[in-house]
Amino acid sequence: MSRPRTIILAVIVSTFFVGFGGGVVFPILPNLGALLGISPFVVGLILSVNRFTRVVANTPAGSLIDRIGTRKPFIAGLFIEGLATLGYVVALNATLPEVWFLAARILWGLGSAFVFATAYTIAADVSTGTSRGTNMGVVRGGMTLGFPAGLVMGGVVSDLYSVTTAFVLAAAFALFASAIAYFAIPETHVSGPQTRVKPWDVDVSAPALTIGAVNFGLYFAYLGALFSTLVLFLDFHGFSVWGYGPQGMSGLLMAVTVVSAAVFTFGGGKLSDDYGARIPVLLGFLVVSFAGFALLAVAETIPTLAVACLLIGIGQGGTSGPLIALLADFTPTERMGRATATNNVLGDLGGGLGPLVSLPLINLVGFAPVYAVCAVIPLVAGLLLVGSIYSQTGELSPTTVSLADD
Template identity: 25%
Template sequence: MTKSSETRATLWVILASATLTVMAGAILGPIVPAIQSSLDVSESLAGLIITTHGALIVLVSPIAGTLIDRVGPRRPFIAGLLLYAAGGGAGLIIDSFIPLLISRAVLGVGVAFIYSGITVLIYDLYEGQRMNRALGLRSSANSVGGVVWPLIGGALGTLSWQAPFGVYLIALPLGLLAVVTVPETGRSKDTTRARSGTGIAGVAAILRRRPALLSVYVLYFAANAFLYSIVVFYPQLLAELGITSSLSISLYLSANGVAGGISAAIYDRLVARTSRHVLVAIALLLWVGAFIGATLANSALTAVPTVVVFGLGQGLVFPSAFAWIEALAPTDRQGQFSSYLASSGYTGQFLSPVLFGLVVPLFGIRGVFGAAALIATLGALTLGTALGRRA
């Protein structure tokens, strides 16, 4: 299978599957109170239904990446879709806490295989500008999923707290479609490539030779931490401005996803005119402006630019990070090193409320965005200095 042999149907299956990685937790956000009430558990335990799959993604992604390097991305990707349907859809019939938590762990394993499988499929099926386009569309699909699936979850939640779990079953027909549309890429059959080292020692040796990989992981960690600073703390800022309706808050957060989807959709055209370094520098400057805007917002109208401008930057950073892994990681270890990107991203999401939460007692909610602006400024200065040295 050559990189020119993929079909339009293959791309659609990949992009549809990309929305599922966002849907995994987002679709249940609106029904957490109903889960808490129906299962008679505390708010924190109900929250575990949302976060457990993320912990499994962090732990299992490196295993998924290593397996993908050995057998190719197709079979792990399809297996991930089937696990996703089983683990997510189980909530339709489970009505007790522990079994539901176990099903969420199965869901997390499925997401880990889907996430890394999509990444390596794009690496293997596309090249050059077409790969940049596929990566941009993948990030755009993630953003669209972040807008659409929570709305569907909220709507189904009006029927019953279990109804939204039925949406996870969409992964089953996607898995069947993948069987007939997603090709083997030949990765597992290529025996001519020398393995670039295994185990922790091998990974450490590669990172020493290519330290830029660590910079990409830090960037992706920070991007996800920034994103969840918006998701977690922006509703509290909006409440200070008198915006408390769940629908109104969801519209602000949806604006972030729409903006990110737009910039990611044209990523390939932007990167063709400049470079990934420049696009990421622009994104960091956009984030500085967005977070400063959050600290100054004093009305419903002035709170809009923050989520829009942040989303525009997000749509530039995410595909750039994946493209850098493809360029920097050894070809026979792309699954493994792309899986570390997934782990760093979900770790950033998990730690974001903890790290930024330390600021709230000292400086209030606006202090969270002031701290984020400072961090983004430091990142922009660091990257700007590096670009200046290269010039």
């Protein structure tokens, strides 16, 4: 097998490039919906349907990984995401664009189910207890950084050139990512097919369900609510900077959010390794996320809005590495694919329900109440996490050493 650092680097690079297709639609589609005759509800469904697809696909993907390994599902998932991004281009010129966008997002969800589960499993396979937070953090950070690149591409390139150009570029990078994985990613998980693992085998252990529930709440607020409503928030308040309209500006602000998330994903995972415990690090970043959404609820100026997005990104990113590392701390290696799938299922439910709930609610009650509710979610998640870990270990903050010894 290649050296762990080489494998981790290859995962980071390939997931970074494929991530462009995930972010490119967010600055474009909410405003493009009216032009194409797509209702706000259907726009929300298009933005969410990839996550609902993953809800269905995550479990068999995780079981398949524990059964046949990581290499083939990882490469296949990246290639499928590239084809899905090409579907956005077809949708722009189709008679029923909403059908094509939905189909492309469903295909994207299928591919990403394999990419997310395999990336985390590969990182767990090549890690030890003292490096797990760092490796999970850098993999998650690399995956996250592709998304803001897609946001900038979707907002800026569509403003300067065309929507078609933005989608074509994203598709090219996504297909390039699958080529990188083909040549650089070895098998890390199994030495031969594990026939005892069935496609419907779901990990319903307490750690997987608890961490998945925390993931549900965070993604509901972060990707589900914030990302699907920010362009509308900017348009409503008439914010503009450097000549960019709502699409370009929302792309830049979301990029700030996700870049800060990626940076602190690296830092959060390493901090939990260095500190020797995950819970204190997680709670600190959950409080930061609360502060960001609370500030967003009262934001009336561009600087205030920028600080709110920055804090939300820091909070979200800081929790990502330690949270998935905590899952790996509690999970036997041979079940990591399925445990990751359970975590992803619940996270995708949160991210998928977010647009469907927040977009109609904003039309009824406005932006501030919706963002205020999102601020409470990280606090509730922290209480749930501490309570569950205490019930399993008898400690409020177990060390990584004690978990490794169990």
